Amino acid sequence: MTIKDIAKKVFLIEIFKGMALTLRMMFTHAVTRQYPEERREPFPGFRGLHALVRNPDGKARCVGCGLCAAICPSQCINIYTSESKDHKKVVDRYEIEVLRCVYCAFCVEACPFGAVVLTPHFEYSDYSRDALYMDKEKLLSNWDKFMTGKRAEEYFERFWRPKLEDFTTPENQPVFRGKEG
């Protein structure tokens, strides 16, 4: 141990340094957000309450293929389907028990139609389980309530792209692109 080390130990240099830091910090601005008064927009990609996408004709976009229910790790999606007179599949009930959901968004990824989404809405605590058992109506109204304006547009761009557009590797990705034409 050098003399410097000994001096450091005897005069508690490190502790005093730490105390100077905490004292300095006491006079800085706190970073706390006082939540109910001070709110912040969730970041893009935030995974909140579910919504079922409503087609422009007002009906649910979901076709009842059941992929979302199959992949859901917490098995909280229930889909009941039946066959209509003209032999089409009809989704009778589509229910998500959001209390069991872990917000992994696997259902969103699995859906081939982009028919289920996670909205950025997260303030939906309630006193009863019933209120948090989302049936089809509630899920559709979530879409109306929380996916309006810019968000709906974004969603449209990402999933409802016009059928004739090409799907290619992005331009800025350095990949082998094969022969032109």
Add this chain to the structure above:
Amino acid sequence: MIETVFFTGSSNWMLNIVFIIIKIAVVIGVTMLHVMYATYFERKVIGHMQVRLGPMRVGPHGVLQPLADMLKLFFKEDIIPANADKPVFKIAPIIPVFATLSSLAVIPFFEGFVIANINIGLLYIFAMSSLSAYGVVMAGWASNSKYSFLGGLRSSAQVISYEVAMGLSLVGVMILSGSLNLSEIVNAQQGYWYGMFLIPQFVAYFVFLVAMFAETNRTPFDLPEAESELVAGYFVEYSGMRFALYYAAEYIGMIIMSSIAVICFWGGWTLPPMLTDAIPALKAVPGIVWFLGKVYFHIFLYYWVRATVPRYRYDKLMALGWKVLIPLALANIVVTSIVKYVI
């Protein structure tokens, strides 16, 4: 006339008793208020040191938080574990509160204001502060839980080792002032131009500060209640009012220890004669202002250290007590005696 009787007593013992009871009520009331707001300021200060806000909800800037806490604790269910040793479990929380509150009796808050001006004030305070450790040990034993038990064991070991260092650190002060009476210790400091034993006794002050943290079970020596390993230590099983009593005792203990530090090293309610000679206007300020200011500084120190220093390991705590603080305090006694003898 009333004033002189109030402070120095009269030949009428009835009147004396009435005045003493009034004094006790005032001191306990003021102390309890301080305890309540010590918890509030602790949370505020530590919050701001950690770049948070601390309590903000109850009242403006959370100033009514202590009241809310008190109400909550008061109405909480008092749970006694089935296998607890019930009488001991019930008595244990009363001991520390009782012991710390009785230490208040000998503390001179300002010139002439002390409930019991006894000649062994310092010894009495040591006795009371060791007595309050019994509450901890008994709680640890009676709860019949391993966490409480470990907390109680640690507390007893810690108090025994740090009591020694603390007592020895104050011997220097006793040598210089030639008295164990707290008021006389303060007056003795006025005999020096610097007016504080802090200056000749800085080693003792350091030892006392460290021992003070250990004695009141505060971070970095809060091993008896180490949350991360013992959940809450000796009072794991306590709830409601009984828990509140432990909490109150801890804060009263902090106030007592800060007062002792102020009285023995910072000149109590007085200012250094050098200062008062230079600025005579300072003499007009009542002594309680200086006393409280110095006490608040020490309480702030408690918070400040808690926000900065992590908890010591148990063997390090013991090593620090026995291998550093006690030799330091002993060396301080030797040097002080020699210097006192020579001068």
